[in-house]
Amino acid sequence: MGYYLADGIYPQWSTFVKTISAPIGAKKKYFAAAQESTMKDVECAFGVLQARFAIVRQPARFFKVPDLKDTMKACIILHNMIIEDERDEQDTLDFEYEQGNANPPEPASHDEADMLATFIHNHLHIRDKETHSQLQLDLIKHLWQLNGQS
Secondary structure, three states: OOOEEEOOOOOOOOOEEEOOOOOOOHHHHHHHHHHHHHHHHHHHHHHHHHHHOHHHHOOOOOOOHHHHHHHHHHHHHHHHHHHHHHOOHHHOOOOOOOOOOOOOOOOOOOOHHHHHHHHHHHHHHHOOHHHHHHHHHHHHHHHHHHOOOO
């Protein structure tokens, strides 16, 4: 299951990994610093898109969510195309955009009872505070190990 890096205003759900507001100990301090750094990178990237595309700067209250997703994806793709085009010919990398899907999606069940049971199970799993805490601890440990610490 995927997760989002979030700040303190979000609930303790397993899909959000919040920063630690007052970290105690080297591992937790390192995690908090790494998360804050990553959030700054995301904000910077969003600022680049806002500077380049006026539609990203404008209020989006009246847009529908699917339209916002498509707009952001289009801006990101256009930005990447512009960057690629601005590179020197000899430095251009050959990106493989057509990648086969090794794990095709499983066919969806049309049995409404199964779908409802699956939805309820997933919903409860997402809102599980224990899973949230465990994910945060696992990420702290993982980052600490990546840093070369034991």
